[in-house]
Amino acid sequence: MTDARPAPAEPRWLTGAEMTTWLNITQLLMVLPTALDRQLRDDAGLTHAHYRILAMLSAESDGSMRMTRLARKTGTTTTRLSHAVSALEERGWVERRACATDKRGQVAGLTDEGHAFLRTAAPGHVAEVRRLVFDHLTDEDVTRLGEITAKLLPVLTD
Amino acid sequence: MTDARPAPAEPRWLTGAEMTTWLNITQLLMVLPTALDRQLRDDAGLTHAHYRILAMLSAESDGSMRMTRLARKTGTTTTRLSHAVSALEERGWVERRACATDKRGQVAGLTDEGHAFLRTAAPGHVAEVRRLVFDHLTDEDVTRLGEITAKLLPVLTD
DNA sequence: GCCTTTATATTGAAACTTCAACAAAGACTC
């Protein structure tokens, strides 16, 4: 007398410890980006997502990167990146170029103004990151947090 | 021969370990909300921020809460909450009531439909949270992550 | 080669969030 249809699986709910941690994580997901955006907006006039694009480009030896790769590196979609680069282009911080080896491709590159702007904005931002995050963590916390986040990223980035 | 003006403080840059961890954190800040939003949008038609509002209300004994407190609990601003509650009201999941003790106040409360909706949406969401997060962490990771996030939240939530 | 499929990138409309401004009631001072 068993039911042929698969029973609607009783979901495995979160344990107490998991729920506590999850509430902390989701709260952090809400407030940390907001805090980073606020500092950058007030002091430099852009969002954290846009700042990250500039920062990621400046880490490249030639200050430029293919759009799709840049999107993956910054954890965003090509759509979002396309809009963002348009905005950054209007500000004169980024330029689009055609890709030499792939005619579909576009390359986003930091302009001199972009480099200069980043040098101006970085110290204040780093100070805020310290104030909000690293000032409250021990070296071991930092290592552990690095390890734990490293475990989570693979599933989320494909 | 000292300069009277405060020297532009050389910022304390991030160490290698800090930078690695910070890149992981910011990547997570970008992709985890997106992943949560996608599952909830596809399966239930709302964002994670909106889902959290419903979930937070349902955790109250009477399924309702003052707007400001609800905003703090969900890690959002009153502005955002006001817009969000309006949207949830249109869907019939939340109702606004006047606050009995404070004539400025508004109370947001889950409707029966809101409760019913949440019961439908919760299992799929919990399953996704497991798949994305807790499936990859040991019990000790969960505890440690809870402790670390707990250290970070106070500065960020005032 | 030709056809289909996949990858790259953009666009415009809709949804959500942010910012600034505002309105209204409570709290505090004298």
Added chain:
DNA sequence: GAGTCTTTGTTGAAGTTTCAATATAAAGGC
């Protein structure tokens, strides 16, 4: 209790992100 300051909550405009649709080029199958 009148005046000031603070708290609570909303609104509308502007900016950002998402989704769906599109255009174009590369890659794969035959």
